[in-house]
Amino acid sequence: MNEKRKIHEGSSRLEIDLDALRSNYRTLAARVAPARCGAVVKANAYGLGVAYAAPALYREGCRSFFVAQLCEAGALARSIGDGPEIFILNGLDPGSESECAERGFLPVLNSLSQLERWRALARTRGCALPAALQVDSGMSRLGLPRAAAIALAADASLAREVDLRLLMTHLACADQPERPANADQLAAFASVSAHFPAVPRSIANSGGALLTRDYHGNLARPGIALYGVDPGPVAAGLRPVVRLAARVMQIRMIDAGTGVGYGLDHVAAAHQRIATIALGYADGWPRNLGGVGAAWHRGIRLPIIGRVSMDSLTVDISALPENALAEGNFVEFLGPSQSLDDVARDAGTIAYEILTRIGARHTRIFVEDGVAQTIAAGESL
Numbered sequence: 001m002n003e004k005r006k007i008h009e010g011s012s013r014l015e016i017d018l019d020a021l022r023s024n025y026r027t028l029a030a031r032v033a034p035a036r037c038g039a040v041v042k043a044n045a046y047g048l049g050v051a052y053a054a055p056a057l058y059r060e061g062c063r064s065f066f067v068a069q070l071c072e073a074g075a076l077a078r079s080i081g082d083g084p085e086i087f088i089l090n091g092l093d094p095g096s097e098s099e100c101a102e103r104g105f106l107p108v109l110n111s112l113s114q115l116e117r118w119r120a121l122a123r124t125r126g127c128a129l130p131a132a133l134q135v136d137s138g139m140s141r142l143g144l145p146r147a148a149a150i151a152l153a154a155d156a157s158l159a160r161e162v163d164l165r166l167l168m169t170h171l172a173c174a175d176q177p178e179r180p181a182n183a184d185q186l187a188a189f190a191s192v193s194a195h196f197p198a199v200p201r202s203i204a205n206s207g208g209a210l211l212t213r214d215y216h217g218n219l220a221r222p223g224i225a226l227y228g229v230d231p232g233p234v235a236a237g238l239r240p241v242v243r244l245a246a247r248v249m250q251i252r253m254i255d256a257g258t259g260v261g262y263g264l265d266h267v268a269a270a271h272q273r274i275a276t277i278a279l280g281y282a283d284g285w286p287r288n289l290g291g292v293g294a295a296w297h298r299g300i301r302l303p304i305i306g307r308v309s310m311d312s313l314t315v316d317i318s319a320l321p322e323n324a325l326a327e328g329n330f331v332e333f334l335g336p337s338q339s340l341d342d343v344a345r346d347a348g349t350i351a352y353e354i355l356t357r358i359g360a361r362h363t364r365i366f367v368e369d370g371v372a373q374t375i376a377a378g379e380s381l
């Protein structure tokens with residue numbers, strides 16, 4: 001990469017490998033076949049940029065997409081057009097019924113009141129409106145109680161008002177294959193879906209897609225696995241999708257007894273060479289990685305010393321050869337030396353949270369078919 005290009009790379013660089021994303025989609029689609037494979041692209045495709053991730057998945061054959069909220073569905077539709085199904089997992093906010101129907105989005109109806117509002121709109125319009133129906137099979141988060149869902153199956157006017165495209169449920173423990181709760185939920189869901197024999201079923205998130213065939217239903221809904229993170233204990237042959245690197249802003253030598261950063265939490269025990277890096281908690285780098293996490297350079301670990309600031313953090317670079325790093329160089333935060341799971345473990349959280357918090361203040365480089373497209377930091381995605 002030449003100097004000129006680097007000047008435009010801003011302070012930090014988030015590389016998104018759309019070929020890896022597509023490869024992960026293929027891996028999951030093969031895993032759940034003959035069930036179809038959808039894609040969960042809520043929260044801006046887990047922070048990566050839905051306007052780039054969703055079209056890449058579409059090119060790979062994905063035709064069913066899931067977002068959490070109506071406000072996300074619009075951006076998604078702009079990037080993939082009207083053809084594919086767009087489900088709204090969090091359901092139908094009061095007052096959003098007309099907008100949802102007019103734009104052809106499919107709400108996941110999670111409660112009887114949501115269902116009733118959708119049916120009321122259908123009666124006004126004189127035609128059945130498409131939707132998914134979620135059943136709570138044991139997670140107690142979203143969805144109709146089983147008895148309520150079974151009662152609906154006997155409601156003769158339902159079909160006139162709701163075009164049921166999907167009957168779905170969500171697993172609480174899919175990332176832990178050994179938990180009996182998985183089979184319990186599957187059985188609970190089957191006791192409801194038997195009453196809706198003509199409606200396609202959807203059960204599996206990423207973890208579920210890696211469970212046995214019984215969990216695949218007719219349409220899988222993986223999220224995190226698409227983005228390269230194994231949901232459970234078994235490596236599923238997924239490729240990492242993101243790399244994150246940030247620039248060295250300043251390098252200094254400090255003497256024994258010198259404090260570093262807010263609160264002077266770190267005090268050098270001896271002579272130490274340190275670098276201040278342009279990455280902070282405003283960039284989604286967890287503040288609790290101060291004194292715990294690390295950056296990497298050419299396979300060498302550079303421990304974070306002192307507190308993580310809003311826009312910067314400091315690392316000890318004493319382990320590097322004298323001239324290995326200069327101002328303006330990039331050091332690795334996510335990549336071959338450090339995975340999302342590594343960072344999550346250090347920060348006491350899960351890879352999902354690290355990924356979705358990465359934030360907007362990075363230059364984004366989307367790579368597909370060997371072609372890189374660079375989006376400047378702060379530009380809308």
Ligand SMILES: *Cc1c(COP(=O)(O)O)cnc(C)c1O
Binds near residue numbers: 205222225231
């Ligand atoms: C977020 C979500 C998914 C995707 O979950 P992953 O663990 O990321 O695969 C699937 N279904 C529902 C209902 C969700 O909320």
